[in-house]
Amino acid sequence: MSDVVFIIGFNYDSNCYLINDNVLVDTGAGQNKEYLFSKLRENGVEPENIELIVNTHCHFDHIGGNHFFPNAKIAVHRLDAISIRNEDTLGTSMSAFDGVDNSRVDVELEEGDKIGDFEVIHTPGHTAGGICLWDGENLISGDTIFAGGGVGRMDIGGDYNDMKNSVERLTKLDVVNIYPGHGPIVEKNGKDHIKLSYSFL
Template structure:
């Protein structure tokens, strides 16, 4: 069986252990910040997908804010760009791409059935920061309205526990 990794944070060994020998079919990124791409180097042989607006964050730590954490490793570049409404069939799983700018210009969510991987767009009872370069409160409001319309869907955020959209 193949696996798809979403937002490989910082611990490549922990992710590899969780893979339990499965081949990585692709790596999907909800956005390009360092805390969502830190272990990307360990999976550079797999196709890497990100929204084009956030692609520069992979190759320049200035854009990914890695300088703030001391994480200045250059990430492998994207091999594919994500667009709103795109459907990816990876490892037998259908991922519907939703453009959800606000935290970054290129933030996306991945909808799989009734599950949504929201990255830093939506958390349990909260939403992502919009005060960093590339963030926009206006864009975030529009993205959140779009997500709030998906009542009953389970969210899996990039940080903290999940929740159900009510």
Template sequence: MSSGPKVRTQPLGASAILGNPYSVFVLKEGYAYTDSDGNTRADGSITLLKGRHAVLVDTGTPWDKDYLLQGLQAHGLEPEGVSFVVCTHGHSDHVGNLNLFPEATVIVSRDICRRGVYVQHDFDAGLPYRLDDGLEVLPTPGHCAGDVSVLVRGTEEGTVVVAGDLFEREGDDEGGAGWRLLSENPELQAEQRQRVLALADIIVPGHGPPFRVIKEA
């Protein structure tokens, strides 16, 4: 495993990151915790990229339907106005509302599809898939074999990576196993985490608030 860049992180303290050509809005902040009965309670972050197109990254669980629709309406959007839906991986807390977006091009992990027609793209070669100026879908495997993240250039905070469960939350590497317990391939995920830390100024993780990535000399 590469040691990667020397970085530290800190909470962003905001759910909106303005920019040009795209702004980033975290409609729902993901979470994961163990309740008093020992049950795991979790939901994934839901993020809207708003610019020339409306792009939704992850759709939460089926129980997030009303919350998601209200979040879109707050931005003047109906589901039919969403051009792309990117689900970073296929777990139920990330794909639970795909059926709401019949007009969108849907990317689930590495499957790219619009109305039953599949687009071929060689994610396995490490190639990003371009959505628009400043927007790319990156292969970031490890948590699951086909995981992807979305890179957003040109925000007021720099480059944002909406990373799904590549990062569970800020500080998820502290105190032992952390994210590794949920990883299909921890070694590969560690390499991809270092790659994204080198690219990003802000990371939107799968189960926590956005955080800054501060490169150190």
């Protein structure tokens, strides 16, 4: 299985995850560059060597640091790519676009696409184009699933029925570890947390 390096969010930042030594999942709100860079370097990765940024969805606290990585390609689901390119205040937040080039999308992701050992799962609900990444053991869940049975809010470009369907899909996976967009990670019993999330919907 893949190694996932957990970079806990600082202030308004989402959590970020380093996979494959050159892929960064989410970049935070764009307000703590030195913190993020220091965490990458602690794990032996120079920021300029990041080749791909994968955004789990289009909200400002996940895409705001994209411009820190001008050499990297930016990948996001095709539906959230629309919000980013349009600098859409419903789907995201204008503060994200204070960073030059934060409306750039290079790769439009779809269900089933591969990123290293991970497969893209389209999990709308928090946003129309929200995704999770799944490698058969680890689930990088963005703001779809949180530790302790939480799910992402559905009032900023989201949809309750979409969220319920997405979480139901995830209950069918044998998830061991969950790496959510905010808060603590879940180790060993991820499937139980997903089932709990579904019971709350």
